[in-house]
Amino acid sequence: MRIAVASGKGGTGKTTVAVNLAYFNGIDLFDLDVEEPNDHIFVKGESREETVYRKVPRIDEEKCDFCGICREVCEYNAIVVLKDKAYTFPELCHSCGACSYFCPRNAIEEVDKPIGKVVEISSDIKLTYGVLEIGEAMPTPLMREVKKRMGKRAIIDCPPGTSCPFVESVLDADVCILVCEPTPFSYHDLKLAMEVMKKLDKKFGVVINKHGLPFDVESKIQAPILGKIPFSRSIAEKYSKGELLFDYEDLFREIYDRAVSL
Numbered sequence: 001m002r003i004a005v006a007s008g009k010g011g012t013g014k015t016t017v018a019v020n021l022a023y024f025n026g027i028d029l030f031d032l033d034v035e036e037p038n039d040h041i042f043v044k045g046e047s048r049e050e051t052v053y054r055k056v057p058r059i060d061e062e063k064c065d066f067c068g069i070c071r072e073v074c075e076y077n078a079i080v081v082l083k084d085k086a087y088t089f090p091e092l093c094h095s096c097g098a099c100s101y102f103c104p105r106n107a108i109e110e111v112d113k114p115i116g117k118v119v120e121i122s123s124d125i126k127l128t129y130g131v132l133e134i135g136e137a138m139p140t141p142l143m144r145e146v147k148k149r150m151g152k153r154a155i156i157d158c159p160p161g162t163s164c165p166f167v168e169s170v171l172d173a174d175v176c177i178l179v180c181e182p183t184p185f186s187y188h189d190l191k192l193a194m195e196v197m198k199k200l201d202k203k204f205g206v207v208i209n210k211h212g213l214p215f216d217v218e219s220k221i222q223a224p225i226l227g228k229i230p231f232s233r234s235i236a237e238k239y240s241k242g243e244l245l246f247d248y249e250d251l252f253r254e255i256y257d258r259a260v261s262l
Helices: 014-025 071-074 098-102 140-149 164-170 184-199 233-240 246-260
Strands: 001-005 030-031 046-059 077-083 084-087 108-122 126-132 156-159 173-181 204-211 225-230
Touching: 001 014, 001 164, 001 246, 014 030, 014 140, 014 156, 014 173, 014 204, 014 246, 030 140, 046 140, 071 077, 071 098, 098 108, 108 140, 108 225, 126 140, 140 156, 164 184, 173 184, 173 246, 184 204, 225 246
Parallel strands: 001 156, 001 173, 030 126, 030 156, 173 204, 204 225
Antiparallel strands: 046 108, 077 084, 108 126
């Protein structure tokens, strides 16, 4: 079973839940927050990495007659054609190939552009994650490359928010664990994430992190509560040192069992 760990906002404890859930249940871990991965802080071991590329257009201006067809077929405004000059904007390109396919002069070549790397760490569990190139605007192509290495049994650490990267990360999950804090801000964004889960027709439950803060979020959540991680200084100290929560092994086993049974 593939279990995605997500939330509506950052900083709620997704990484805490995902890493400990994977470790204490012996499951491969995939960090899809390619813009700012941090699961590797908690998983030490030998690593290997592979550069990932995507196709972008390169225009041969000796062949180009500046007809503008490439500009017309590009849905993402990644090509600008002037009277005697053509410009490409790789940051906007979605690598669809339409420009080169429709070019009547065969003046457009698709070339490889590095967008990041996929890293695998072998330890007590296997961690796979992506690192997006600085300045690269679209994380989803790299996320898909990470997902290609995913088996049928996986814990997925998702990026924060409810935008395209969030949706991409939960698409192939069998069930989703949404992590929230007992704060009005976290509850607001949790509701957004729950709406996305319903639209995607995904099974989901909620883990309350920092349980014990005064805001009553538990009575407001219209979803199964899979577990409660206490508001604890010792947990914060362990997290800051990149340590696992061995004192709560039974809790993370229970969260996994409840998630599987949803």
